[in-house]
Amino acid sequence: MTDQTPVLSFRGINTHYGAVHILKDVDIDIYAGEMVSLLGGNASGKTTTLKTILGYVQPTTGEVLLDGVSVNDWSTADRVAHGVSMVPENRRLFKRMTVRENLEIGAYLRSGEDLSTDFDRVFDLFPRVKERLGQKAGTLSGGEQQMVAMGRALMARPKVLLMDEPSMGLAPVLVAQNFEIIERINKAGTTVFVVEQNANMALSIADRGYVLQTGRIVLADTAQALLQNPQMREAYLGEV
Amino acid sequence: MIDMRRTFRFGLLAGGAMAFLGGIGMIESFNERTLIDPILRMGDLFLYGTLFVIAYIAARGEINILEEPDYRAAETTATGAAVGFVATMVTVVYALLITAVDVVEFFPNMDEAMVESLTFEQGAPIGLALLGLASVIVGAVGGWLVSTADGLKQSISKVVGWVLGFALLEVVVTDIVESRDVSRLIYSPNGGLRLWSVAVIAVLVVYLSRRYSGRLTSFAAEVSNADSKSRLRRGVIAFLVFAAIVLPMLLGGILNELMINVSLFVLMGLGLNIVVGLAGLLDLGYVAFFAVGAYGTAVLTSPLSPTFSPQLNWWVALPIVFVLAAIAGLLVGTPVIRMRGDYLAIVTLGFGEIVRILLLSDWLTPLFGGSQGIRRIPGVDVPFLGEVGGTRPEFFVYLTLIFVLIAGYISYRAQNSRIGRAWAAMREDEDVAEAIGISTVSAKLLAFVTGAIIASFAGALFSAKVGAVFTNSFDVLVSIIILVVVIVGGMGSISGVIVGAFVLIGVLGGPKSPGLLAEFAEFKLLFYGAILVFMMLKRPEGLLPSVRRSRELHQDEMSQDAWLEKGGDFTADDAEGATT
Numbered sequence A: 001m002t003d004q005t006p007v008l009s010f011r012g013i014n015t016h017y018g019a020v021h022i023l024k025d026v027d028i029d030i031y032a033g034e035m036v037s038l039l040g041g042n043a044s045g046k047t048t049t050l051k052t053i054l055g056y057v058q059p060t061t062g063e064v065l066l067d068g069v070s071v072n073d074w075s076t077a078d079r080v081a082h083g084v085s086m087v088p089e090n091r092r093l094f095k096r097m098t099v100r101e102n103l104e105i106g107a108y109l110r111s112g113e114d115l116s117t118d119f120d121r122v123f124d125l126f127p128r129v130k131e132r133l134g135q136k137a138g139t140l141s142g143g144e145q146q147m148v149a150m151g152r153a154l155m156a157r158p159k160v161l162l163m164d165e166p167s168m169g170l171a172p173v174l175v176a177q178n179f180e181i182i183e184r185i186n187k188a189g190t191t192v193f194v195v196e197q198n199a200n201m202a203l204s205i206a207d208r209g210y211v212l213q214t215g216r217i218v219l220a221d222t223a224q225a226l227l228q229n230p231q232m233r234e235a236y237l238g239e240v
Numbered sequence B: 001m002i003d004m005r006r007t008f009r010f011g012l013l014a015g016g017a018m019a020f021l022g023g024i025g026m027i028e029s030f031n032e033r034t035l036i037d038p039i040l041r042m043g044d045l046f047l048y049g050t051l052f053v054i055a056y057i058a059a060r061g062e063i064n065i066l067e068e069p070d071y072r073a074a075e076t077t078a079t080g081a082a083v084g085f086v087a088t089m090v091t092v093v094y095a096l097l098i099t100a101v102d103v104v105e106f107f108p109n110m111d112e113a114m115v116e117s118l119t120f121e122q123g124a125p126i127g128l129a130l131l132g133l134a135s136v137i138v139g140a141v142g143g144w145l146v147s148t149a150d151g152l153k154q155s156i157s158k159v160v161g162w163v164l165g166f167a168l169l170e171v172v173v174t175d176i177v178e179s180r181d182v183s184r185l186i187y188s189p190n191g192g193l194r195l196w197s198v199a200v201i202a203v204l205v206v207y208l209s210r211r212y213s214g215r216l217t218s219f220a221a222e223v224s225n226a227d228s229k230s231r232l233r234r235g236v237i238a239f240l241v242f243a244a245i246v247l248p249m250l251l252g253g254i255l256n257e258l259m260i261n262v263s264l265f266v267l268m269g270l271g272l273n274i275v276v277g278l279a280g281l282l283d284l285g286y287v288a289f290f291a292v293g294a295y296g297t298a299v300l301t302s303p304l305s306p307t308f309s310p311q312l313n314w315w316v317a318l319p320i321v322f323v324l325a326a327i328a329g330l331l332v333g334t335p336v337i338r339m340r341g342d343y344l345a346i347v348t349l350g351f352g353e354i355v356r357i358l359l360l361s362d363w364l365t366p367l368f369g370g371s372q373g374i375r376r377i378p379g380v381d382v383p384f385l386g387e388v389g390g391t392r393p394e395f396f397v398y399l400t401l402i403f404v405l406i407a408g409y410i411s412y413r414a415q416n417s418r419i420g421r422a423w424a425a426m427r428e429d430e431d432v433a434e435a436i437g438i439s440t441v442s443a444k445l446l447a448f449v450t451g452a453i454i455a456s457f458a459g460a461l462f463s464a465k466v467g468a469v470f471t472n473s474f475d476v477l478v479s480i481i482i483l484v485v486v487i488v489g490g491m492g493s494i495s496g497v498i499v500g501a502f503v504l505i506g507v508l509g510g511p512k513s514p515g516l517l518a519e520f521a522e523f524k525l526l527f528y529g530a531i532l533v534f535m536m537l538k539r540p541e542g543l544l545p546s547v548r549r550s551r552e553l554h555q556d557e558m559s560q561d562a563w564l565e566k567g568g569d570f571t572a573d574d575a576e577g578a579t580t
């Protein structure tokens, strides 16, 4: 794997909100077809990492690379066009639009193309969504919203799918199903980068993981190794 | 049984409303206009009209409680009369108070003259008695009407509608009729309908509606049921187009003038609708683009443009004006692109005023004439017709209608295209819209530029029509009124904007121009405010809402419905069906 160019990488990224230093010398490499998790507690800088990838936040130093090309001065729209899609924290559907409109707008950059195969793919992963096409997204249950949010991101046919805390606010049984689906998406060829606090769950399906603590990467290893790591077990996996 | 407390409350409401209308001087000033020669003046119409409506509502509420139909008429009439009586009491106390205590210093309208206007110019004892009598009678009639048969109710409301229509639109009717003798037959020399023409209208309306209304409704049903390609449907469309072409020639100067004003506001409403309704950018300085269009045209075409005076033909100036407007759109749009919601509103409000003040400033006076404005702006050269300006409103109407069509087409295309979807997404969640690949910067700029260009249509037409531009045509009130037109019509809805402009600008009048009811001028903004408040409470999606907006505003009811359609399956478990 190491001889490939990573599809997504951070090189010495530092970010600030005003004077507050958030990400500190962060290096991340994600290779095609991988499933990588970024673990960290509250306010450790996980969302900021994703925002930096999409260009909402500009790093003060360091480079974001997509397929080896620095995209620091690319707009968000250009990065999305390059194949990066995000399922935002708390899903953030367009609540006033119908489920169908939410999915359609997910494929915004391919407007005018035939979307039927994309719809089929989403229905295949989430049969429930098909029943709800005409319903307003704001009236869906939390679990359904998560499905539509993932469907919306998939409609763009992303090469890399970013997910910000997909388990947040969902019942445990739904979380498990969610991760099963993420695994299926990954197996079907999409590179997935999942940000999570729920380390156990995330590591159970990931290939590799990074651990973020107050903006600094403190551990980086294969998922297997992280699950065994005593330091990790103590701090994040809820064991003493 | 009559619900006494409820009746009393409605009476207080009616009395308060009557006292208020008197207190702001509306009755006094409206009473200068006679509607039906000896018996009805406009102020009285408003005074007792208000009471009538409130009595009607009070009595209608009563009917639900009543079980025995025999008592209905008696009880609703009694309720109405009671409302009238309580209202009188309030008004009498108020009138006596004003006569006793001098408050003119604080409320300039609350003087003896106002009391006179409330009491048929009879002064305290007799006038107040008359007021009471009239109120009780009007209230009773309002109440009685509730219990009448539907057919009778319809006939009465038709007659009242037509009579009031003829009375209120006296100026317009006289203008259309053109012959002085004919209008003298209908209207009295003192103004107002003659009593016998009221009788003729009433008889005609009843007779014609009895005779033809059935056929008319069945014809309308036939037309709406006919499929879109049928001959009937085509015939109707052809007739409407024909009517649109012929109508301005038949309408008098006043109505054509009014049509032009309405059309200019339709144009600006359509433009602002793109910015506010579709893209969700609350622009309170929209008048600036109207000013750019008007002043641009003035400078480019008028021989009296102070410094730079190329004296171009209007059609040649037009594309240049569009470019100027587009640049203005970018100039306003670029700095505010990162602002949201209320900040954007405040900054654009500032921009609008800056444009007006700059035009007045010493610095730009050499170019734009300052407070002198720019005069002698030529009309529009039209083949075969020659120069068409404000003096030939019957032709100018066509010109504005053409631009309305163009703006309507642009709006329609924009709304239903990719950019329309991008705006809808951006309006709801800007960050997520970005994450989907929408460039919100370009989407916003495009909205500003399109809106600016459409406003410049209106500006260019306005210059050519009026023949002169002055800065006071472009103050902040214009921006606000355009916004109200869009809101009342229905944000995001093209037909809504058109209806809104007709109702507000056409009937009440624009910021600088009178509407059909020219008497309203002084109280226009009061009506605007009242309509706006009423709409926000009762129909926030506007008169003719866009499908999307009404869905947005009635979210809760819709979700209820969706739930009911599913057969009330409330226990639907998220876990089931989430995966295969």
Ligand SMILES: Nc1ncnc2c1ncn2[C@@H]1O[C@H](COP(=O)(O)OP(=O)(O)O)[C@@H](O)[C@H]1O
Pocket (backbone or CB within 6 Å): A017, A020, A022, A040, A041, A042, A043, A044, A045, A046, A047, A048, A049
């Ligand atoms: N827009 C912002 N402005 C200032 N500080 C912010 C902003 N967004 C996040 N922060 C701060 O940055 C830190 C990291 O936030 P975030 O990346 O959202 O954490 P996480 O997603 O790991 O919970 C937090 O302390 C948060 O308060």
Ligand SMILES: [Mg+2]
Pocket (backbone or CB within 6 Å): A046, A047, A048, A089, A164, A165
């Ligand atoms: Mg977060």
